[in-house]
Amino acid sequence: MITLFDPKTDIDLGTPARDSQVQVTLNIDGRSISVPEGTSVMRAAALLGTTIPKLCATDSLEAFGSCRMCLVEIDGMRGYPASCTTPVSEGMSVHTQTPKLATLRRNVMELYISDHPLDCLTCSANGNCELQTVAGQVGLREVRYGYEGDNHLADVKDTSNPYFDYDPSKCIVCNRCVRACEETQGTFALTITGRGFESRVAAAGGDNFLDSECVSCGACVQACPTATLMEKSVVELGQPERSVITTCAYCGVGCSFRAEMKGDKLVRMVPDKNGQANHGHSCVKGRFAWGYATHPDRITKPMIRKHISDPWQEVSWDEAVTYAASEFRRLQQKYGRDSIGGITSSRCTNEETYLVQKLVRAAFGNNNVDTCARVCHSPTGYGLKQTLGESAGTQSFDSVMQADVILVMGANPSDAHPVFASQLKRRLREGARLIVIDPRRIDLVDSVHARAEVHLALRPGTNVAMLNALAHVIVTEGLLNQAFIDARCEGSDFTNWREFVSRAENSPEVLGAVCGVNAADIRAAARLYATGGNAAIYYGLGVTEHSQGSTAVMGIANLAMATGNIGREGVGVNPLRGQNNVQGSCDMGSFPHELPGYRHISNEVVRTQFEQAWNVTLQSEPGLRIPNMFESALAGSFKGLYCQGEDIAQSDPNTQHVTAALSAMECVVVQDIFLNETAKFAHVFLPGSSFLEKDGTFTNAERRISRVRKVMEPLGDKADWEGTVALANALGYPMSYQHPSQIMDEIASLTPTFTNVSYAALDSHGSLQWPCNAEAPDGTPTMHIEEFVRGKGRFMLTGYVPTEEKVNARYPLLLTTGRILSQYNVGAQTRRTDNVAWHDEDRLEIHPTDAESRGINEGDWVGIGSRAGQTVLRARITERVAPGVVYTTFHFPESGANVITTDNSDWATNCPEYKVTAVEVSRVYHPSEWQKRFQEFSDEQHRLLKERRHPEKAEVRK
């Protein structure tokens, strides 16, 4: 889908749409139009194709009425009302073009231009400047006031933000940026200081944009009608020439973007206002942090080596896949068919993950395939399947706009799902009430114009106790929705659950002490959730990454069923998925026990269907999960791994265990865009492709399948799916896809929830939410409406079992981990962008009391020791964490956050218990022993990469 300008969708109608059943008919310049009540005269005129000049109005923001450019005449009305702030009324007769209006508009424009630099020809907005356009529309020919009086032409530029400049000399004080920051982003970082001539835009909380409260979402830049706020990339490269609609490759919100290009160069990413997940908004990562895609660290040639101590040797794709295939076959002959496996990537497309699991099952001949969801949302898959019957969230993001009560548990949307956080905050500003259950005082607890009514700052590891206490209140205080339960849920399971949660041992008074939370607050939260109207739960890895992650997910589903908060808009159970395609990688059969569409591998009917389609015999037993692969590698029975787009050496817990397992393998094949931590243990490196270099689809956290479209050729010659095809063919298992659309057609033919999905359907709908089949040809925004996918909803017993990871005198603090806005996951992408301006190292957050008792000051190096290992980080002293809790991010490999995390895991899914590690913290002066070893190994691997041999010069050492 290559577009230059689509008038249907790109035209700015001036003011937002109004949603009303009542239609109002009016007359504009002699033509009649009917629009919903509340629509502005400006928008009605634009819908007729009549342009009224405007500067301060844009259809993504509420009208402000400050520029006086959009004046009109209306029969029977005195003066010249602003069309942007005047609502239509029945029978109204409007004139948009009269001699008087022309004079008035020209006069206003003269005033603007008398205080504006006349450097249009060299201005970065030249050709795309609304001021320039409006000057043309009003026929401005002279400026009678001259340019000599007081003006702002010498105001100094603020270039502090790495991605955009602020040039106050070009500002017309239209307030669009301020309103974008308030209404669209919800950060309220901008203000207009001074009055009249002195009025200027200022970023609050700092001397410049970088130091201010601005989170660099870019909404203000997009809203600015002049070159005052302008992307540095446009300043450098000029205005783009064409655009391609694609999907962000960072988080599970799945924002749609127009990749704006000049030749084969990406100039900027502009959030697509027709994007159904983001409605024209974005965060700093999607909009600005795409420079990694062409970073010099990209490895674009396949490489092989016999041992990880050997230098790399560049080879052709053919040689690389032939070598990998011969090694895999050698290992299978020597150690058995099950001695190898694969890991799919939640950053790659659906089509790519589907192919990797197909390669493992059909070409390797086993089910040893797993994905990073193992370490994040596998408990969601298990817990929701058990209770509701489907392993996915129940709502669209837009559903939050119908919620009256929003419960956020173990998630930090402002940092990890920023565009959804903006939508959520908008709903809070409209009056929805908020409950936050989180050990940290996350941004939502107390943000501008939105704060939590109840914050339950529970002790890490006590989620299930908290959910049981909430359920106890709902049951014992008569807050159940009995009619819903009777109609929709299994009766005997409900009775058992009601008896269980009613017990005194599950009361807030007992469990509050376990959680470290006041019983009265738990009771208040339960009452609010059960009685406050539509109540929606949003949860994240703070729920799943625990030894009882699956239990907690079931506890959440129990609460929703008990209160009837499921099966319609505004309610539901919504896992906030971390990576862009983690939902998709699970849907595509990446788990060892499930074929695409979450069908168990032991199901003979389903397996036969795949066997016929793939022309192979499939194993009927589940294969190895990632942790089992590591254990088997250390035990000597697992010897080869194909790892596409994942960095298990950094992202998985207990790093030393992982790296020992990788070192024990004889053939590790890594397909990635950089030499990541895992690739340092690899024997074959296949160059990966970024999301800009391929076609495909991603599925976001609301089950929304969106197109990813190629905007440039793969730097390494092959898109990831083409690499997998080549490897399959080299293994003797033929794959002959010419385009990812054919892979999607195969997925659709084998997966009942995808039957109606095709590239053509996606192009015509924009995106589709699965299930999308004969029963739901346009997709399914809300699930479980009439009945649950499993028929009747099933209440599950959720006994609280404390984690084995306990604090004691040696390890008295609890470490919990999370993300930060500017960085993403293992940081391989964002660390290679200017986002490091906000976060260039992982730090340990510690409460002032704990810091003081250990003699730790802000910025000191501190050693963090757990039962698994030790690392050293700098301290940040903050009350965001409670006493007894410390917190860090894991975006930098040298931080070694996962050296400390243990290999405890969820009882049902093996999802690691990242969120609870008992540690001690003390002031130190040197890196940890692990960090020294890491640095040496890493330096050596970089040397081996740098000294890689080129095809004509070397061969693999035999």
Ligand code: SF4
């Ligand atoms: S910076 Fe741009 S959007 Fe903001 S007031 Fe100035 S001209 Fe308007």
Ligand code: SF4
């Ligand atoms: S970039 Fe976003 S947060 Fe920063 S001032 Fe602009 S709108 Fe506000």
Ligand code: SF4
């Ligand atoms: S919110 Fe997520 S999907 Fe949207 S731009 Fe940011 S990182 Fe990308």
Ligand code: FES
């Ligand atoms: S566009 Fe209406 S007053 Fe500015």
